[in-house]
Amino acid sequence: MPELEPVTFDYKKEYKRLVENMPVMLWTADATGQWTHVNRSWVEYTGLIGESTGFGFEAALHPDDVAPTLEVWRNAVATEVAYNIEYRLRDTGGNYRWFVVRGRHLIHDIDPSVSWVGTCSDINDQKVAEDEAKLARIAAIRALGLALEVRDRETSGHTDRVTRLAEELGLALGLSASTLEDLKVGSLLHDIGKISISDAVLLKPGPLDAAERIQINTHAVAGEQFAAALGFIPPAALQLVRHHHERWDGAGYPDHLRGEAIPVLARLFAVVDTYDALVSERPYKSAWSRQEAEAELSQQAGQQFDPVMVQAFLRLEAENLLSA
Known part of the structure; x- marks a missing residue:
């Protein structure tokens, strides 16, 4: 075989x-x-x-x-x-x-x-669903910010304006897409804590006294707590809500943080928030010119504001790259 x-x-x-x-x-x-x-x-x-x-x-x-x-x-x-x-x-x-x-x-x-x-x-179907859910969350967050503007009648349009300016400055600074998303969320919710402030203080047409100033300053911590209770706000956005009134020199609130100890998104947002407040008309003040507002930001660089953020903002403003 x-x-x-x-x-x-x-x-x-x-x-x-x-x-x-x-x-x-x-x-x-x-x-x-x-x-x-x-x-x-x-x-x-x-x-x-x-x-x-x-x-x-x-x-x-x-x-x-x-x-x-x-x-x-x-x-x-x-x-x-x-x-x-x-x-x-x-x-x-x-x-x-x-x-x-x-x-x-x-x-x-x-x-x-x-x-x-x-x-x-x-994973395209999954990504599309995620994007749709994200858009729905952003719309809900924006609605909260706009609802506050209805109550705080003097700030109409402020939320959308500062959010747009913050995103433009963030892009110029090279922030990542995820960080820009955090910046947008925090900007939309930055003043949400004012829902805890009484009408007598929030709607007062004149200057606030010492006790009223203490009350209005509580909105930063209240805003962080309210936003955190939503359950889906990212930590960086919560930091912006809490710390956007801190000052570079440590004289801000609520935690008296100084310099780079202040979260970077809060430092960025503080510049655009103040700029919009200055160039907007309010019951207790006339709108400043853009030149006057720019001069104030420049003077406060290194005191109230991060000088790097001010420099970047003023550069964009000089090149007409910011929304009107």
Whole structure:
């Protein structure tokens, strides 16, 4: 009886066959971070394979996501930590969808071209739902701020104006998207604590006496407590609500913080809040000119305000980059 030849099984070939036919988008990369293989699902979605000259996936990315994605990927490659990021990928029709991309470094490489393996999973429906929920929260938060303006008749339009100015200054200072979101939320709610102030004090047309000033100053802490009770306001926004009346020289309230001990968003907001108050007409004062308000900010830099924030604000104002 003739001997049967041993059957050999090409594990590497079989692995590649399985990867190629998986219904999810899979990829591999070498030790330098260069993608070395993408499976059929990736190619069918993007229509791209081998077109990129960098790490290997940039050609399919939304332009706004290229820089942050490469930063995270380079850090993962350098430190060999797990890679996890959300970004938008273009399909063959030119449309973008959100994906979460996860990668893991292989400690024992079988193939030197494969030091990283990863997946690319569609999360677009989830992201759309999250964005819609976020917009609903922002609308509710804005409604709270506007409701206060109805009661505090002298500040009509103040909430929207200072929120817009704060966002413009934050963009100029290079704040991240998440920090800008915190800034927006805190700006919309900055005076919400005034709901605890009596009408006799809040609506008084003339100067406040010492006891009334003490009462009005409680709105910062009351505002933080009220906003925190909502259950979804981020910590940085709560800090803005509590500390936007602190002063650079330590003479502010409620905690007499000084200099950089004051949270950065509160320091930023203090400048735009004061500016809008100065250039707005109130029952007890006429509106200042923009030049007069700018001169006051400049004079108070290093005393009431963070000088860096004042400098950035005045630069934008000089270049006509701020909303009127």
